[in-house]
Amino acid sequence: MAIMPASTAPPSDAAAVKAIRQFNRFYTRRIGALDPYLGSDMSLTDVRVLYELAHRETPVASEIGRDLSLDGGYLSRILRRFEDQGWLTRETHARDARQSVLRLTEAGHQAFAPLQQKSRDEAGALLAPLSAAQRAQLIGAMGTLQSLLDPASAAPGKPRAAVLRDPAPGDIGWVVQQHGEIYAREYGWNSEFEALVADIAARFLRKFQPAWERCWIAELDGERVGCVFVARKSATVAQLRLLILTPQARGLGLGARLTDECIAFARSKGYRKMVLWTNSCLSAARGIYAARGFRRTKSEPYEGFGQQLVGETWELRL
Numbered sequence: 001m002a003i004m005p006a007s008t009a010p011p012s013d014a015a016a017v018k019a020i021r022q023f024n025r026f027y028t029r030r031i032g033a034l035d036p037y038l039g040s041d042m043s044l045t046d047v048r049v050l051y052e053l054a055h056r057e058t059p060v061a062s063e064i065g066r067d068l069s070l071d072g073g074y075l076s077r078i079l080r081r082f083e084d085q086g087w088l089t090r091e092t093h094a095r096d097a098r099q100s101v102l103r104l105t106e107a108g109h110q111a112f113a114p115l116q117q118k119s120r121d122e123a124g125a126l127l128a129p130l131s132a133a134q135r136a137q138l139i140g141a142m143g144t145l146q147s148l149l150d151p152a153s154a155a156p157g158k159p160r161a162a163v164l165r166d167p168a169p170g171d172i173g174w175v176v177q178q179h180g181e182i183y184a185r186e187y188g189w190n191s192e193f194e195a196l197v198a199d200i201a202a203r204f205l206r207k208f209q210p211a212w213e214r215c216w217i218a219e220l221d222g223e224r225v226g227c228v229f230v231a232r233k234s235a236t237v238a239q240l241r242l243l244i245l246t247p248q249a250r251g252l253g254l255g256a257r258l259t260d261e262c263i264a265f266a267r268s269k270g271y272r273k274m275v276l277w278t279n280s281c282l283s284a285a286r287g288i289y290a291a292r293g294f295r296r297t298k299s300e301p302y303e304g305f306g307q308q309l310v311g312e313t314w315e316l317r318l
Helices: 013-030 044-055 061-068 072-084 106-127 132-149 171-187 191-206 254-268 283-291
Strands: 088-092 100-104 163-165 214-220 223-232 237-245 273-279 295-304 307-317
Touching: 044 061, 044 072, 044 100, 044 106, 044 254, 061 072, 061 100, 072 088, 100 106, 106 254, 163 254, 171 191, 171 214, 171 223, 171 237, 191 223, 191 237, 214 254, 223 254, 237 254, 254 273, 254 283, 273 283, 283 307
Parallel strands: 237 273
Antiparallel strands: 088 100, 163 214, 214 223, 223 237, 273 307, 295 307
């Protein structure tokens, strides 16, 4: 977004309105918002609602309708249609019996995953022709646009939307550090665990297969707050590894979003199964996995990292 020289007169109201309408026509055409969205038979609004259902910790209709500026009756019709398709269930809210918590079923996540991957692919295609400097300029312009039109989104203490990106030099060291610090502080695990994470991360770097493996680093306000890896276990099996969030990034649906990225990537590469290893004490992560159709296939007590633990293997058929 160009900065207007001081000597240039500001545009008239009519010119400004014309410029905004012209940009709206350009952008909606560029992203295909006027067509069935992402090549599916759903509208842009349908997909936006699916996205909110997939990424919120405890989605309720009133909050989704408010944040998407949707009429209550219109949203209810969308949700009923999702229920009829077997994509959605409802359960009583633990703190407010007047509301229902909406949960995507395994079928709902399977319907959403390819749409999410296609959205990522299309966004990548828009960025592909741009240089690194041009990408930074574009992202900065979008941030300026958002902060000017919605100042509350940039208010102090309110995090902006997370950015998921590929790792850069230094990021893998950060991943190891965060695992060591967080698990020591919150679970009392000793340095054996940090050594294990260092081995996993180093092996990922040394033997990285870009056609079959991925790592995402999550950022909020330019700071690293999370990560996740997909490693190639075999020609048909992908492994989800090293999912972690810093405390300030929890409760934003970011763990779910990182997990969904892994599942969508694995499906796009033709893997037939995704596996992961976790521990029974990691209830938040286990809840994310279970909600997406992972099933626990093995549970075994062991002594490790200075603790008595129960290791678990989970699997998801893709």
